[in-house]
Amino acid sequence: MLTTSTxxxxxxxxxALKPTECDVTAATSIPADAFAIDYEGREHVPDPGTLEALADDAEVRVTTPVRADGYDPLGDDSLLADLPESVGRVVVAGHPAYLSDEERGRAVAPRLGAALETAPEAWVGTESVERIAMATGATQYDLLSRSTERELRALRAAGFEGEIAVYAPTVLSDDEDAILEAVGDYVARRRPVASALPDDDPDADASATGRTREVLLAAAEDYALVGTEDDVRARTEALREAGATTVVGYPARGLERFRE
Incomplete structure (x- = not known):
């Protein structure tokens, strides 16, 4: 890794890359060793050529929801044929927002198991299926939360020796308005945060004031990596000390800063 890069x-x-928010091909200019591409609907999956170009100089993983047509190992898995051999996978249950009613009703556990039979090196997304994901023994792919460091230490103390990757929106700024514009809506959707927010103040961006602003800024520290480069580095080092093996940052304000 380039020691002088952001x-x-x-x-x-x-x-982490979100195809609806950035040009995935532009990520070839980011000096990173690895990329994880989020799933935002099959129409937004990058084409094989783009994936291969990105994988020329870095490890690349594509999120594949096992309940979705095209990636269902117990049904239609036709989209898997489009993934280059040089590209790895993150198998997940699949966010309901990107699934049909029929897809949402499909059983997760047998599909995760079947997917890992053909892709044993895949990571497993744990959101909403933590126990099932842990039972697979594959690399766990967790969302950062206020309890992540405590849970990591508990897992290591209990003897879990597998790899654990942690995903977090990342904002390289200590400006409060910039932080709220980038991740305010995201943290507001976390259940503990939503329950702490005032019912009469829906603003979750830089316009938030009072108690709402206070809750959102505290939550940004818990559920995202925010602050200066040194601030973020201190947090990534703390996560690794607690037991994380990989820290994945999603550039919540765009890719430009990460090209430096």
Whole structure:
């Protein structure tokens, strides 16, 4: 890894990409060792050529929801044929927002198991299926939360020796308005945060004031990596000390800063 790059200075091991928010081909200019590409609907999956180009110089993983047509190992898995051999996978249950009613009703556990039979090196997304994901023994892919460091220490103390990757929106700024514009809506959707927010103040961006602003800024510290490069590096190092093996940052304000 380039020691002078922004990615290196923050201590991030990988960069997450959202195809609806950035040009995935532009990520070839980011000096990162690894990329994880989020799933936002089959129409937004990058084409094989783009994936291969990105994988020329870095490890690349594509999120594949096992309940979705095209990636269902117990049904239609036709989209898997489009994934280049050089590209790895993150198998997940699948966010309901990107699934049909029929897909949402499909059983997760047998599909995760079947997917890992053909892709044993895949990571497993744990959101909403933590126990099932842990039972697979594969690399766990967790969302950062206020309890992540405590849970990591508990898992290591209990003897879990597998790999654990942690995903977090990342904002390289200590400006409160910039932080809220980038991750305010995201943290507001976390259940503990939503329950703490005032019912009469829906603003979750830089316009938030009073108690709402206070709750959102505290939550941004818990559920995202925010602050200066040194601040983010201190947090990534703390996560690794607690037991994380990989820290994946999603550039919530765009890719530009991470090209430096």
């Amino acid at each position: 990615v290196a200075r923050t201590g991030l091991d990988a960069i």
